[in-house]
Amino acid sequence: MSRELLNRLGIEIPLLPTTSVGSFPKPPYLTKARSDRKKELISSDDLYNLEQQATKEWLDFQESIGMDILVDGEMYRGDMVAYFAEIIPGFDPGGLVRSYGNRYYYKPIIKSKLKYPGPMTVEWWKRAQTLTKKPIKGMLTGPYTIMDWSFNEYYPDRAAASYALAELIRDEVSELIGAGCKIIQVDEPAVSVRPEELEIAKNALQIVTEGQNAYFITHICYGAFEKIYPAMLDLPVHNFDLELSNSDLDMLEHFARHPFTKDITFGVVDVHTHKIEDVELIKTRIEQALKYLPKEAVWIDPDCGLKTRTVEESKQKLSNIQAAVEAVRAELQE
Amino acid sequence: MHLFFLAVEVTIGGMRIIASAHSSFPRVGDRPEEQKLRRAFAGLEKGKITEAEYKSAQDELISEILTIQESAGIEIVTDGLIRWYDHASHLARNLNGFEINGLLRFFDTNTYFRQPIISDKISGGNGAMADEAGFLAEKTSRTAKAVILGPYSMMRMSQNSSSINREELIEKLGTIIGSEISRMGAAGAAIVQVEEPFLIREPGGFDLFAAGFKALNKARGNTPILPAFYFGDCGKILDRLVDLPADILGLDFTYSPGLLEKIAVDGFPKPIAFGIIDGRNTRMESAGDIARAIEKAMVRIKGDTCHITSSCGLEFLPRDYAIAKLELTSKTAKLLNG
Numbered sequence A: 001m002s003r004e005l006l007n008r009l010g011i012e013i014p015l016l017p018t019t020s021v022g023s024f025p026k027p028p029y030l031t032k033a034r035s036d037r038k039k040e041l042i043s044s045d046d047l048y049n050l051e052q053q054a055t056k057e058w059l060d061f062q063e064s065i066g067m068d069i070l071v072d073g074e075m076y077r078g079d080m081v082a083y084f085a086e087i088i089p090g091f092d093p094g095g096l097v098r099s100y101g102n103r104y105y106y107k108p109i110i111k112s113k114l115k116y117p118g119p120m121t122v123e124w125w126k127r128a129q130t131l132t133k134k135p136i137k138g139m140l141t142g143p144y145t146i147m148d149w150s151f152n153e154y155y156p157d158r159a160a161a162s163y164a165l166a167e168l169i170r171d172e173v174s175e176l177i178g179a180g181c182k183i184i185q186v187d188e189p190a191v192s193v194r195p196e197e198l199e200i201a202k203n204a205l206q207i208v209t210e211g212q213n214a215y216f217i218t219h220i221c222y223g224a225f226e227k228i229y230p231a232m233l234d235l236p237v238h239n240f241d242l243e244l245s246n247s248d249l250d251m252l253e254h255f256a257r258h259p260f261t262k263d264i265t266f267g268v269v270d271v272h273t274h275k276i277e278d279v280e281l282i283k284t285r286i287e288q289a290l291k292y293l294p295k296e297a298v299w300i301d302p303d304c305g306l307k308t309r310t311v312e313e314s315k316q317k318l319s320n321i322q323a324a325v326e327a328v329r330a331e332l333q334e
Numbered sequence B: 001m002h003l004f005f006l007a008v009e010v011t012i013g014g015m016r017i018i019a020s021a022h023s024s025f026p027r028v029g030d031r032p033e034e035q036k037l038r039r040a041f042a043g044l045e046k047g048k049i050t051e052a053e054y055k056s057a058q059d060e061l062i063s064e065i066l067t068i069q070e071s072a073g074i075e076i077v078t079d080g081l082i083r084w085y086d087h088a089s090h091l092a093r094n095l096n097g098f099e100i101n102g103l104l105r106f107f108d109t110n111t112y113f114r115q116p117i118i119s120d121k122i123s124g125g126n127g128a129m130a131d132e133a134g135f136l137a138e139k140t141s142r143t144a145k146a147v148i149l150g151p152y153s154m155m156r157m158s159q160n161s162s163s164i165n166r167e168e169l170i171e172k173l174g175t176i177i178g179s180e181i182s183r184m185g186a187a188g189a190a191i192v193q194v195e196e197p198f199l200i201r202e203p204g205g206f207d208l209f210a211a212g213f214k215a216l217n218k219a220r221g222n223t224p225i226l227p228a229f230y231f232g233d234c235g236k237i238l239d240r241l242v243d244l245p246a247d248i249l250g251l252d253f254t255y256s257p258g259l260l261e262k263i264a265v266d267g268f269p270k271p272i273a274f275g276i277i278d279g280r281n282t283r284m285e286s287a288g289d290i291a292r293a294i295e296k297a298m299v300r301i302k303g304d305t306c307h308i309t310s311s312c313g314l315e316f317l318p319r320d321y322a323i324a325k326l327e328l329t330s331k332t333a334k335l336l337n338g
């Protein structure tokens, strides 16, 4: 349980704190502005102003429904790897590849030695934090995942590329902490697919987090958790943010066999379906989770980033999560 | 059987190597004119175009991809699998008795597949995959290779919600997929590639795989097949693949640096589709280096034709790199054929 650490950092959270994985959908005006910017129909200042507006709208929404730990929604980011690859010297932008269905992303190429370019997310975090008293998570993509989702034409192997990236993500973590950020999420969705490389991911995260005074979360999703569990509990973070509802909560059986020893952010709605899970269903999922996990260790969120849903769908999913959590909290206090 | 004695029968220098496309090809490129299918898909999702209009966008893209392969000097071509949502759900959608569930990661490719759910009522298909093979054959003058997921990987990618046990299920899937292969052959496919990416990482599943493959072989009629294994070290299962009733074996050479050497030393009694051009990285190999590496193994193989291809489908690369890899494939084949 890491509530003591959070207390020491000056962060108070209720039972079953609610949060989000990271990304929210961009409102239609911002999607249009991004494409207008590509065609140079608007200036980068125009785009920046709209990104700020959208960020503020999402922060206001999260506060209005009573969420506990907020995110900036990543209105200024496209893909979670490409965003960093575009800034870090040594990467070539690469080209479009398909993810699933009709979704494509730019997969970058490591062409030469990677260098830390200076703060990549800190200004956005600082600006967002001035707009709310609730804590905002610092959001970074993990070194192993950036390596795995890029082509590597420079480093001799996958480990070397991961550790080079880890050094510069570490620098970014230091900058975030320097700016006042206390909760930092380092997403590593790729670690669940090559169990034999868990050690590389662990070493890389060790470089990122060692001696850094913050509460660390890592988000992992859509892989074979059963193949890396319980070994994954050794990753040097305080909280695992996991996608659990897409797979009908089948990880709970594994938690029964081997207890979850860290905090967990428990995904309670599927992000790949237009269907809105009702409050009752989400409540049942939370109650299921609490049968296997100590309530002090559980945070609640959607399975993954909501950016592939519409603004309306995302708001409904988040509102239902909040309502379900409040209902469960009330029952726990009875 | 003893590999050494078989290998002695090979006529050195008699082997021809054919430049072949592996399976998938990028559906879009970076330029707007290369993104017609993406726009059509979005249009379909929004109800702005009909299913028939979407299908003709797919047809058009397949013709373009065939032109790309042909201009790159590829002799065995595919339709790029551009009609597939993914390996597992494409098959499930075109058979009976499957439902299709949520997304799961497809190995470490950062791509996803939708998980099929197996019911008690699974049975043969609606003929759509045979129609796809027929379309491909009709649109090319080169050798048409159709592709299908094999029974073992299909079972591993699916959730079994039926009362059928694993042993019965693998045979049933083998028979169903074998019949589809037979229909694809009848529709014009010169050869059908049966993809089994799951086997190499789980050699313990070999007996189950072999049972499924036996059923598939019985049902496929006389359509030639090419079982393809990738995303792992094929050296681990090579000795067991020898007896597989297949016309040629597709192997990924990028995970196993010692595999070519092993074949060069031991020989091999069956033609191989050399998956040696790295389909997972943009780094360009040298045709000369690859030709030199293959040459020693090639002369120890029994048969008169082998294929050279990428280690896996090219969909994981941006399109410009995929095209360059196709060109590299045919350039290497030319060097080897002298």
Ligand SMILES: [Zn+2]
Binding pocket: A021, A189, A219, A220, A221, A243, A303, A304, A305
């Ligand atoms: Zn995720």
